[in-house]
Amino acid sequence: MAFLTNEKLVIVGAGGMIGSNMVQSVLMLGLTPNICLYDIYEPGVHGVYDEMCHCAFPGANISYTVDPKEAFTGAKYIISSGGAPRKEGMTREDLLKGNCQIAADFGENIKKYCPDVKHVVVIFNPADVTALTALIHSGLKPNQLTSLAALDSTRLQQQLAQEFGVQQDKVTNAYTYGGHGEQMAVFASKALIDGKPLSELPLSDERWAEIKHMTTQGGSNIIKLRGRSSFQSPAYQAVKMIEGAMGGEPFKWPAGCYVNAFGFKNVMMAMPTVIDKDGVHFTEPEGTAEEMAALQASYEHLQKMRDEIISLGIIPAVEDWAKDNANL
Numbered sequence: 357m358a359f360l361t362n363e364k365l366v367i368v369g370a371g372g373m374i375g376s377n378m379v380q381s382v383l384m385l386g387l388t389p390n391i392c393l394y395d396i397y398e399p400g401v402h403g404v405y406d407e408m409c410h411c412a413f414p415g416a417n418i419s420y421t422v423d424p425k426e427a428f429t430g431a432k433y434i435i436s437s438g439g440a441p442r443k444e445g446m447t448r449e450d451l452l453k454g455n456c457q458i459a460a461d462f463g464e465n466i467k468k469y470c471p472d473v474k475h476v477v478v479i480f481n482p483a484d485v486t487a488l489t490a491l492i493h494s495g496l497k498p499n500q501l502t503s504l505a506a507l508d509s510t511r512l513q514q515q516l517a518q519e520f521g522v523q524q525d526k527v528t529n530a531y532t533y534g535g536h537g538e539q540m541a542v543f544a545s546k547a548l549i550d551g552k553p554l555s556e557l558p559l560s561d562e563r564w565a566e567i568k569h570m571t572t573q574g575g576s577n578i579i580k581l582r583g584r585s586s587f588q589s590p591a592y593q594a595v596k597m598i599e600g601a602m603g604g605e606p607f608k609w610p611a612g613c614y615v616n617a618f619g620f621k622n623v624m625m626a627m628p629t630v631i632d633k634d635g636v637h638f639t640e641p642e643g644t645a646e647e648m649a650a651l652q653a654s655y656e657h658l659q660k661m662r663d664e665i666i667s668l669g670i671i672p673a674v675e676d677w678a679k680d681n682a683n684l
Contacts, residue, residue, distance in 0.1 A: 357386055357389075357413070357414040357415045358386060359386050359387065359388050359389050359415065360386060360387045360388065360599070360602050360603065360604050361387070361388050361432075361602050361603070362388060362389065362390055363388060363390065363432035363433065363474075363602075364388070364390045364391075364392060364430050364431050364432055364433070365382060365387070365388050365390065365391050365392070365431070365432070365433045365434070365435070365598065366391075366392045366394055366427050366428060366431045366433070366434045366435075367379055367382075367391060367392070367393055367394065367434075367435055367437075368394050368395070368427070368434060368435065368436035368437065368438040368462065369394075369395055369436060369437035369438035369439070369480070370393035370394055370395050370401050370404055370420065371393075371395035371397045371399075371400025371401035371402075371403070371404055372395070372400065372437060372587075373584070373587035373591075374437040374479065374587045374590055374591045374594075375393070375395065375404065375437050375438075375591075376404040376407070377587055377588055377591035377592070378435055378437070378591040378594060378595050379391060379393060379404060379408055379418070380408065380411070381591055381592055381595040382595055382598075383408070383411070383413040383416055384413075385595065385599060387595070387598070387599055387602060387604065388433075388602070389413075389415045389416050389417045390417045391416070391417070391418050391419075392418075392419050392420070392421065392426075392427050392431070393405055393408075393418065393419065393420035393421075394420070394421055394422070394424065394427035394428075394438075395420075395422065395438070396422055396438075397422075398422050401420045401421075401422065402420060404420070405418060405419075405420040424465045424469065425468075425469055427469075428465050428466065428468075428469035428470045429469045429470060430470065431469075431470040431473050432470075432472075432473055432474045433473065433474055433475055433476075433598050433601060433602065434466070434470075434473060434475075434476045434477070435476075435477045435479065435594050435595070435597075435598055436462055436476070436477070436478050436479065436480065436490070437479050437480050437590070437591075437594070438458060438462065438480060439451065439454075439455035439458050439459070439480025439481065439486060440454055440455055440458075440480075451480075451481050451482055452482055452485065452661065452664065452665065453665075453668055453670075455480055455481065455482070455486050456485055456486055456489045456665045456668070456670045456671075457670055458480070458486070459478065459480075459485075459486035459487070459489040459490045459493075460489050460490070460493050460670050460671070461493075462478075462490050462493075462494075463489065463490040463491065463492065463493025463494035463495075464493050464494075466490070466493075466494040466495070466496065467493065467494050467495045471495060473496070473500070474500065474601065475500055475501070475502070475598065475601035475602075475631075475635060476490070476494070476496065476500060476501045476502075477501075477502055477503070477504065477594050477597045477598055477601075478490050478501065478502070478503045478504070478612075479503065479504040479590050479594045481536070481537075482536070482537060482661065483503040483504050483505070483536045483612055483624075484503060484535050484536055484537070484612055484623070484624045484625060484658055484661065485624070485658070485661045485662060485665055486503070487501060487502070487503035487612055487624045488614070488623065488624040488662060488671070489665060489670060489671050491614055491624070491681065491684070492671050492672075492677055492680050492681050492684065493671075493680060493681070494681065495680070495681045495682070495683065496681070496683065497635070497683045498613065498614035498616075498683065498684070499613075499634070499635030499636050499637070500635055501614070502597060502611040502612055502613055502629075502631060502636045503536065503611065503612030503613075503624055504536065504590055504593060504594055504597070504611070504612065505532075505536045505609075505610045505611050505612045505626035506593045506597075506609035506610060506611065507536075507574065507575070507586070507589055507590060507593060508532035508536060508540050508571065508572075508574070508610075508626070509530065509531045509532050509609055509610055510589070510593070510609070511570075511571045511574035512530050512531070512532055512542060512544070512567075512568075512571040513525075513527045513530055514574075515567045515570050515571055516530055516544070516547065516549060516554070516567065517549075519559070519563070519567060520549045520550075520557065522549060522550045523550075526549065526550040526551075527547065527548070527549055527550075528547070528548045529544075529546040529547045529548050530543070530544045530547035530554070531543050531544075531609075531610055531628070531641075532571065532610065532626065533610060533625070533626045533627060533628070533641045533651055533654070534625050534626060534650070534651050534654025534655060534657075534658070535625060535626070535654045535655075535657055535658050535661075536612060536626060537657075538572050538573075539653065539654045539657040539658075540571075540572055540626070540654060541641075541647060541650035541651040541653070541654045542568050542571060542572075542647070542650065543641060543643045543647045543651075545643055545644045545647060546642075546643075593609070596609075597611060597631055600630075600631035600632050600633075601631055601632070601633065601635065602633070603632070603633035606630050606631060606632045607629075607630065607631040607632075608629070608630055609629075610626040610627060610628060610629055611626065611627075611629040611631060611636060611638075612624045612625060612626050613625070613626075613627055613629055613636045613638050614684075615627060615638070617640075618640040620655050622662070622674050622677075623655065623658045623659060623662055624658070625654070625655060625658055627639065627640070627641065628640075628641055
């Protein structure tokens, strides 16, 4: 089997449902044969390792460990789902303190064991601030670390496709930016439904409000339907992000990236992005006055969350970030 690269990929949290799906997706897509499964829970990660071996992927060189030094040493790519999952009734923000401490430890492991890693994807919630925390502690350049944000846009795409009875990929130019949470900003003024502008199709203000609500609550709805948080969709999108960083098909859905431009400062937030072998590149969103106002509100919410983890001592004050990461 031909692989995109032979470089080492570490899946953090590999014993969980997201992690195990990521391992399988990486091998099915032929990204790299060299995958290290890392988790603090030995029976879980051991079981995933055995199952992947039972798949008998040709050329696969899979290992597993509960030792961070063994896992991170020599890693060129990392995807981390190693936080606590969201449960019914919880918002992403409810996970803030515990998962940001996990993210801080994750960043320190990168700095200590694999400072020459090429790209890192953080997908555990609240992803905007866990990724920011990891970036500060890792010492990496901002273009080397991204967070998962695409699901908000794919959920919007799904809702519009169902509303107008078209195949999902026939909905284009419909995205969400800003925070990966209930404060996301929905941009659909340029959306096309099977080539037709959304603005020219019959859609009442009331129905549009419902679509936006269903988009922002897409993750919560999965929990209600399945009794657990999403795992297949975040796993697949995260793997597609790392595929772009490996030099494969560029990833063009929004991704969370470190932004210090366009009037936004010192936050991780979803922007129009491309992830390729040179890392993540982003541009400024373009939208109506209403959409830009929603983005500003989302940014301000992210600032508050950032300031909260500063107050908890998990990350230093903004003016001291360069002491931990000279690239900031």
